[in-house]
Amino acid sequence: MVERIFVWLARFRCLTVRYERxxxxxxxxxxxxxxxxxxxxxAQQNQASAAE
Numbered sequence: 001m002v003e004r005i006f007v008w009l010a011r012f013r014c015l016t017v018r019y020e021r022x023x024x025x026x027x028x029x030x031x032x033x034x035x036x037x038x039x040x041x042x043a044q045q046n047q048a049s050a051a052e
Contacts, residue, residue, distance in 0.1 A: 008037050
């Protein structure tokens with residue numbers, strides 16, 4: 001499961017280079033990316049359950 005999360009986070013190019021940003025900004029972008037991933041996955045689940 002952890003490896004899958006890292007693959008999902010790798011889709012966000014703004015997170016690939018961490019050394020150019022302060023740690024708090026990187027944490028904020030990571031949190032935002034996790035929120036987007038969560039929203040997209042729940043939307044897909046809702047769409048799949050509505051199709052059944």
